[in-house]
Amino acid sequence: MSEVYDFIVVGGGISGISCAQKLSSIAEKTYKILVLSASPLVKSITNFKPVTKFLHTFDVKENDASIFSQTHQNLTILSKFVSDLDSENHVVKCIDGSEYKYKKLCICSGGHPKLIDSNNPYVLGIRDTETVHNFQSRLKNARQIVIVGNGGIATELVHKIQNCNIIWTIRDSSISHTFFDSHSAKFFEQSLNEQNSPLIENNLSKKAKYTISKIELNGSEDKKPVTGSALGPDWSLNLLIKGANKESRKVLVEYKTEVRSIMLKEHLVEKNPDLIEKFGDWPVYVELTDQKFYGCDFIVSATGVKPSVDVFIKNNKFDLGEDGGLKVNERMETNIKDVYAAGDACTASWDISPHWFQMRLWSQAFQMGDYAARSMFYSLNNLTISLDFCFEMFAHITSFFNYKIVLLGNYDAKGLDNNYELLIRCTEGVEYVKIVIYNGKVQGALFIGETDLEETFENLILNQIDVSQYGEDLINPDIDIEDYFD
Ligand SMILES: Cc1cc2nc3c(=O)[nH]c(=O)nc-3n(C[C@H](O)[C@H](O)[C@H](O)COP(=O)(O)OP(=O)(O)OC[C@H]3O[C@@H](n4cnc5c(N)ncnc54)[C@H](O)[C@@H]3O)c2cc1C
Numbered sequence: 001m002s003e004v005y006d007f008i009v010v011g012g013g014i015s016g017i018s019c020a021q022k023l024s025s026i027a028e029k030t031y032k033i034l035v036l037s038a039s040p041l042v043k044s045i046t047n048f049k050p051v052t053k054f055l056h057t058f059d060v061k062e063n064d065a066s067i068f069s070q071t072h073q074n075l076t077i078l079s080k081f082v083s084d085l086d087s088e089n090h091v092v093k094c095i096d097g098s099e100y101k102y103k104k105l106c107i108c109s110g111g112h113p114k115l116i117d118s119n120n121p122y123v124l125g126i127r128d129t130e131t132v133h134n135f136q137s138r139l140k141n142a143r144q145i146v147i148v149g150n151g152g153i154a155t156e157l158v159h160k161i162q163n164c165n166i167i168w169t170i171r172d173s174s175i176s177h178t179f180f181d182s183h184s185a186k187f188f189e190q191s192l193n194e195q196n197s198p199l200i201e202n203n204l205s206k207k208a209k210y211t212i213s214k215i216e217l218n219g220s221e222d223k224k225p226v227t228g229s230a231l232g233p234d235w236s237l238n239l240l241i242k243g244a245n246k247e248s249r250k251v252l253v254e255y256k257t258e259v260r261s262i263m264l265k266e267h268l269v270e271k272n273p274d275l276i277e278k279f280g281d282w283p284v285y286v287e288l289t290d291q292k293f294y295g296c297d298f299i300v301s302a303t304g305v306k307p308s309v310d311v312f313i314k315n316n317k318f319d320l321g322e323d324g325g326l327k328v329n330e331r332m333e334t335n336i337k338d339v340y341a342a343g344d345a346c347t348a349s350w351d352i353s354p355h356w357f358q359m360r361l362w363s364q365a366f367q368m369g370d371y372a373a374r375s376m377f378y379s380l381n382n383l384t385i386s387l388d389f390c391f392e393m394f395a396h397i398t399s400f401f402n403y404k405i406v407l408l409g410n411y412d413a414k415g416l417d418n419n420y421e422l423l424i425r426c427t428e429g430v431e432y433v434k435i436v437i438y439n440g441k442v443q444g445a446l447f448i449g450e451t452d453l454e455e456t457f458e459n460l461i462l463n464q465i466d467v468s469q470y471g472e473d474l475i476n477p478d479i480d481i482e483d484y485f486d
């Protein structure tokens with residue numbers, strides 16, 4: 001007979017552990033909580049520091065599962081791979097044949113890299129410690145690599161890799177498009193061939209030479225939908241990411257293109273040996289949709305995340321999002337009774353706030369796991385819960401190219417009609433400020449560098465005060481905008 005638990009959480013990543021931690025803190029000792037995780041190490045957050053109401057910085061810690069369970073009441077953690085779910089009988093089945101019965105289940109199984117070719121040994125993805133080690137050891141002997149994708153991982157790698165030429169192939173007309181539009185991306189383009197440029201001083205004078213512009217991007221291609229136990233913030237900070245090419249480290253960006261085909265050297269030798277003579281002797285070659293052709297040591301496919309939910313959906317009729325995640329409502333419940341999901345494994349499918357959207361990030365995984373725990377506990381005790389405040393506004397703090405980056409609300413003007421405007425302030429090499437205004441109200445903001453504006457604009461997005469009367473003064477560095485709204 002299978003053991004019965006009040007709560008079972010699948011996954012030892014940040015969403016699963018935040019869910020289990022919250023359950024352990026709110027549920028009395030009589031409740032039994034089980035975490036089943038394929039990985040023996042579990043992730044948790046330390047040094048949690050609030051920056052504003054919505055923005056936080058933190059470090060990620062890996063703990064031995066057994067030590068972690070000893071420090072949390074009524075919590076058991078087992079290193080087991082869940083291979084099936086019998087939702088009708090409320091039973092999770094593990095690959096070793098063991099079975100556990102739940103009252104409430106939360107699936108926090110994360111995601112895995114969505115590779116352009118998962119069968120090719122020359123195509124690498126980056127997700128966890130193991131994949132990073134593999135990447136590092138392959139890079140050690142590499143002189144030239146191709147990076148595909150234009151999001152978080154590609155942006156970090158291009159900046160970090162030393163002693164290796166990089167061909168960066170992107171679908172867009174500007175770099176790092178998941179986070180930056182073409183105008184703001186220009187801020188970084190000059191840094192591409194500089195390596196690990198020194199940290200920008202924190203206290204740069206606001207009197208530096210700046211330009212303010214007001215842009216109306218009406219319907220341009222910049223309006224593109226923004227589409228990671230995974231590594232987290234600062235994963236690459238202390239990593240040596242070095243190739244074998246001591247003579248050269250150039251970044252060549254191939255814009256508006258995709259990989260059409262990948263050919264191993266041995267196949268090319270048979271089919272078209274002239275190409276080897278023309279493009280050099282490499283283990284693998286890449287043909288792009290714009291006819292260009294490159295040889296390289298290997299290819300990094302930094303092309304997004306696919307939710308890891310196969311074992312759950314094979315015998316259960318889950319509603320899935322377009323991205324393949326388990327659809328969850330405003331209580332983090334799936335369509336299957338007593339089954340919840342959180343983090344990279346789920347797709348937020350409630351009526352979302354105009355200033356929030358899902359991005360598969362550490363912060364959201366943490367918030368979703370924590371909230372799912374409260375939701376499950378409330379439901380088991382016949383209490384009602386209302387959507388957590390954190391889902392009111394998108395807020396992300398990170399760094400790219402050694403600059404602090406803050407993204408707030410609808411920073412990308414996604415889904416707005418042609419009448420939005422952008423207020424932009426830029427001091428080359430120092431800071432970049434972009435404010436999205438629609439109907440006189442601030443909808444979103446992007447801050448690059450130490451701007452100190454995040455709190456003010458967080459409030460303006462939340463309060464939806466009409467700011468039309470302030471015009472460009474809103475971002476004038478000589479005016480202390482906070483005074484207006486005190
Ligand atoms: C290289 C990289 C850099 C990143 N940098 C940042 C960043 O700077 N800032 C940021 O906010 N986010 C970042 N992210 C994204 C962030 O790390 C993820 O969004 C977040 O960690 C997702 O957490 P999760 O708990 O949902 O999933 P995961 O961390 O993937 O955890 C899933 C867990 O489920 C377990 N599991 C899966 N299937 C099963 C099963 N069938 N049975 C049992 N256990 C199972 C796994 O072993 C794992 O423990 C980055 C991601 C990557 C890959």
Ligand SMILES: NC(=O)C1=CN([C@@H]2O[C@H](COP(=O)(O)OP(=O)(O)OC[C@H]3O[C@@H](n4cnc5c(N)ncnc54)[C@H](OP(=O)(O)O)[C@@H]3O)[C@@H](O)[C@H]2O)C=CC1
Pocket residue numbers: 116148149150151152153154156170171177178226227228258259301302303304305359360361398399
């Ligand atoms: N500092 C941070 O906040 C960081 C966050 N992360 C997170 O980790 C996760 C994984 O990162 P990453 O893999 O970079 O994913 P992202 O979702 O950030 O970016 C994926 C990129 O790959 C492109 N892409 C998708 N399919 C193809 C294809 N077939 N050919 C060419 N390009 C393609 C996408 O383009 P399109 O948009 O057109 O689909 C997009 O530019 C993400 O959730 C990310 O947010 C990772 C690193 C740092």
